[in-house]
Amino acid sequence: MTNVFGEVAMKKIKNEAELLKKALIIGEKYAINRGYESFKPTNSAKDKIESLYRLLVNDKLIHPLPVENENQLNMRHKLALWIAKQLPEGHALLK
Template sequence: MKKLKNEAGLVKEALRVGAIYAEKRGVGQVDESDPQKVKVTFVYRLLVHDNLIQPLAKGQENEPNMRHKLALWISRQLPKDHPLLKDE
Protein backbone atom coordinates (compact mmCIF):
# COMPACT_ATOMS: atom_id res chain seq x y z
CA MET A 1 0.00 0.00 0.00
CA LYS A 2 1.66 3.17 -1.21
CA LYS A 3 0.86 6.25 0.83
CA LEU A 4 -0.79 9.05 -1.13
CA LYS A 5 0.45 12.63 -1.14
CA ASN A 6 -1.64 14.66 1.31
CA GLU A 7 -3.21 11.43 2.66
CA ALA A 8 -3.94 12.98 6.06
CA GLY A 9 -5.77 15.89 4.41
CA LEU A 10 -7.64 13.53 2.11
CA VAL A 11 -8.78 11.42 5.08
CA LYS A 12 -9.96 14.55 6.89
CA GLU A 13 -11.96 15.58 3.81
CA ALA A 14 -13.34 12.04 3.41
CA LEU A 15 -14.56 12.09 7.00
CA ARG A 16 -16.20 15.49 6.46
CA VAL A 17 -17.94 14.38 3.26
CA GLY A 18 -18.78 10.97 4.75
CA ALA A 19 -20.42 12.61 7.77
CA ILE A 20 -22.58 14.76 5.49
CA TYR A 21 -23.49 11.68 3.43
CA ALA A 22 -24.44 9.70 6.56
CA GLU A 23 -26.60 12.52 7.88
CA LYS A 24 -28.41 13.00 4.55
CA ARG A 25 -28.92 9.26 4.27
CA GLY A 26 -30.39 9.24 7.78
CA VAL A 27 -28.14 6.57 9.27
CA GLY A 28 -26.55 8.65 12.00
CA GLN A 29 -24.30 11.54 12.78
CA VAL A 30 -20.58 11.84 13.29
CA ASP A 31 -20.00 13.95 16.37
CA GLU A 32 -16.94 16.22 16.57
CA SER A 33 -16.11 14.72 19.97
CA ASP A 34 -15.96 11.17 18.58
CA PRO A 35 -12.46 9.70 18.42
CA GLN A 36 -10.84 9.66 14.97
CA LYS A 37 -10.83 5.83 14.95
CA VAL A 38 -14.60 5.71 15.48
CA LYS A 39 -15.21 8.21 12.67
CA VAL A 40 -12.96 6.29 10.25
CA THR A 41 -14.64 2.96 11.04
CA PHE A 42 -18.17 4.42 10.78
CA VAL A 43 -17.62 6.15 7.44
CA TYR A 44 -15.67 3.20 5.99
CA ARG A 45 -18.37 0.66 6.93
CA LEU A 46 -21.16 2.92 5.64
CA LEU A 47 -19.44 3.32 2.27
CA VAL A 48 -18.81 -0.44 2.05
CA HIS A 49 -22.44 -1.17 2.98
CA ASP A 50 -23.67 1.19 0.25
CA ASN A 51 -21.23 -0.35 -2.28
CA LEU A 52 -19.42 2.95 -2.81
CA ILE A 53 -16.05 1.38 -2.01
CA GLN A 54 -14.81 -2.18 -2.20
CA PRO A 55 -14.26 -3.80 1.20
CA LEU A 56 -10.80 -4.70 2.41
CA ALA A 57 -9.80 -8.36 2.42
CA LYS A 58 -10.44 -10.38 5.58
CA GLY A 59 -7.71 -9.75 8.09
CA GLN A 60 -6.80 -6.42 6.47
CA GLU A 61 -9.58 -4.38 8.08
CA ASN A 62 -7.55 -2.13 10.37
CA GLU A 63 -7.46 1.62 10.86
CA PRO A 64 -4.47 2.44 8.59
CA ASN A 65 -5.97 0.43 5.72
CA MET A 66 -9.43 1.98 6.24
CA ARG A 67 -7.88 5.45 6.25
CA HIS A 68 -6.08 4.64 2.99
CA LYS A 69 -9.32 3.40 1.39
CA LEU A 70 -11.11 6.57 2.44
CA ALA A 71 -8.29 8.70 1.02
CA LEU A 72 -8.51 6.81 -2.29
CA TRP A 73 -12.29 7.18 -2.36
CA ILE A 74 -12.29 10.95 -1.77
CA SER A 75 -9.42 11.49 -4.21
CA ARG A 76 -11.69 10.09 -6.93
CA GLN A 77 -14.61 12.30 -5.85
CA LEU A 78 -12.76 15.61 -5.80
CA PRO A 79 -12.30 17.74 -8.92
CA LYS A 80 -8.93 17.32 -10.64
CA ASP A 81 -7.83 20.84 -9.68
CA HIS A 82 -8.59 20.46 -5.96
CA PRO A 83 -5.68 21.66 -3.74
CA LEU A 84 -5.43 18.28 -1.96
CA LEU A 85 -4.67 16.57 -5.28
CA LYS A 86 -1.88 18.93 -6.34
CA ASP A 87 1.71 17.64 -6.41
CA GLU A 88 3.95 19.74 -4.23
Protein backbone atom coordinates (compact mmCIF):
# COMPACT_ATOMS: atom_id res chain seq x y z
CA MET A 1 0.00 0.00 0.00
CA THR A 2 1.38 3.44 -0.91
CA ASN A 3 0.46 6.88 0.37
CA VAL A 4 -0.12 10.04 -1.66
CA PHE A 5 3.63 10.62 -1.89
CA GLY A 6 4.24 7.19 -3.42
CA GLU A 7 5.88 5.92 -0.24
CA VAL A 8 5.08 2.54 1.22
CA ALA A 9 2.73 3.07 4.15
CA MET A 10 3.28 0.75 7.09
CA LYS A 11 0.35 -0.47 9.13
CA LYS A 12 0.16 1.16 12.55
CA ILE A 13 0.52 -1.28 15.41
CA LYS A 14 -1.17 -1.04 18.78
CA ASN A 15 0.93 0.58 21.51
CA GLU A 16 3.55 1.61 18.94
CA ALA A 17 4.83 4.58 20.97
CA GLU A 18 5.27 2.45 24.08
CA LEU A 19 6.89 -0.32 22.06
CA LEU A 20 9.33 2.20 20.60
CA LYS A 21 10.29 3.38 24.10
CA LYS A 22 10.91 -0.24 25.11
CA ALA A 23 12.91 -0.82 21.91
CA LEU A 24 15.15 2.14 22.69
CA ILE A 25 15.85 0.84 26.20
CA ILE A 26 16.53 -2.75 25.10
CA GLY A 27 18.33 -1.60 21.96
CA GLU A 28 20.73 0.57 23.95
CA LYS A 29 21.54 -2.38 26.24
CA TYR A 30 22.13 -4.52 23.14
CA ALA A 31 24.44 -1.86 21.66
CA ILE A 32 26.43 -1.61 24.90
CA ASN A 33 26.84 -5.40 24.97
CA ARG A 34 28.15 -5.15 21.42
CA GLY A 35 30.83 -2.72 22.60
CA TYR A 36 29.24 0.61 21.75
CA GLU A 37 29.10 3.47 24.22
CA SER A 38 25.78 4.27 25.81
CA PHE A 39 23.81 7.21 24.49
CA LYS A 40 24.57 10.59 25.99
CA PRO A 41 21.77 12.64 27.58
CA THR A 42 22.27 15.13 24.75
CA ASN A 43 21.56 12.55 22.01
CA SER A 44 18.22 13.25 20.39
CA ALA A 45 15.56 10.58 20.04
CA LYS A 46 16.01 10.88 16.26
CA ASP A 47 19.72 10.03 16.56
CA LYS A 48 19.03 7.11 18.90
CA ILE A 49 16.39 5.68 16.56
CA GLU A 50 18.59 5.91 13.50
CA SER A 51 21.65 4.49 15.30
CA LEU A 52 19.74 1.51 16.69
CA TYR A 53 17.99 0.88 13.37
CA ARG A 54 21.34 0.81 11.53
CA LEU A 55 22.94 -1.45 14.18
CA LEU A 56 20.07 -3.95 14.01
CA VAL A 57 20.17 -3.93 10.20
CA ASN A 58 23.95 -4.39 10.27
CA ASP A 59 23.60 -7.33 12.67
CA LYS A 60 20.81 -8.77 10.47
CA LEU A 61 18.27 -8.67 13.30
CA ILE A 62 15.84 -6.67 11.15
CA HIS A 63 15.42 -6.36 7.40
CA PRO A 64 16.48 -3.01 5.98
CA LEU A 65 13.95 -0.61 4.55
CA PRO A 66 14.24 0.25 0.88
CA VAL A 67 16.51 3.31 0.63
CA GLU A 68 13.67 5.49 -0.65
CA ASN A 69 11.63 4.60 2.47
CA GLU A 70 14.37 5.21 5.05
CA ASN A 71 12.84 7.91 7.21
CA GLN A 72 12.21 8.42 10.92
CA LEU A 73 8.61 7.25 10.80
CA ASN A 74 9.50 3.95 9.14
CA MET A 75 12.58 3.40 11.32
CA ARG A 76 10.43 3.95 14.42
CA HIS A 77 7.94 1.42 13.09
CA LYS A 78 10.65 -1.17 12.38
CA LEU A 79 12.03 -0.81 15.91
CA ALA A 80 8.57 -1.20 17.42
CA LEU A 81 8.01 -4.36 15.34
CA TRP A 82 11.41 -5.71 16.36
CA ILE A 83 10.76 -5.34 20.08
CA ALA A 84 7.20 -6.68 19.74
CA LYS A 85 8.70 -9.92 18.39
CA GLN A 86 11.13 -10.09 21.34
CA LEU A 87 8.50 -9.74 24.06
CA PRO A 88 6.94 -12.84 25.59
CA GLU A 89 3.44 -13.78 24.52
CA GLY A 90 0.86 -12.06 26.69
CA HIS A 91 3.10 -9.08 27.52
CA ALA A 92 1.07 -5.96 28.44
CA LEU A 93 2.36 -4.03 25.40
CA LEU A 94 1.13 -6.72 23.04
CA LYS A 95 -2.48 -6.55 24.23
